[in-house]
Amino acid sequence: MAWVILFFAGLFEVGWAIGLKQTEGFTRLVPTVLTVISMVISLGLLGLALKSLPLGTAYAVWTGIGTVGTVLLGILLYGESSDVIRLACIGLIMAGIVGLKLVTP
Template sequence: MTSLAWILLAVAGLLELVWATALKQSDGFTRLWPSVIGVTLSLASFAMLALALRHLPVGTAYAVWVGIGAVGVTLAGIIYLGEAASLQRLLCILLIVTGVVGLRFLEG
């Protein structure tokens, strides 16, 4: 059951990437479809996080969920939205990834 919880958590984190990007595209909820996608996927992401929390420690699960979303949204911003990709920024992303991977393996 713990393996399924980790899968749910990973999918929830990936949905966070999509909903956060959709909210950026919604232009403050003034564009219908990006707003609908952002709100719908955020609810799905929260639901999957809640299910994963039945079997995972809250601190670890939340850090992994946020880490996946933060890294994903930052990379999407760099790749698709032309945001800055400085060495310092990329090193910080690497630190987040290292922390998320470390937490995953420490919790088993």
């Protein structure tokens, strides 16, 4: 169950990272409120996952999910670069996430 919680914590991390861009420097109220809520949920879920997962593993997976999701949404929503090298690097991050899952009891 901790892995499922951690996965959702990572998704909310993606939400607040994307939301952060939408706040336009915290000048827009609704995106700012939604971003802060997403931050709180993400950190709360991470804290719950840490009850049974090792700190280093959980943090690495949490940030990895956030990184991969944010990069992919940056490509889809903001037209950021999707060159092969960039996608290969994202693949390496994903491989690291899977690897950590496989070696963590």
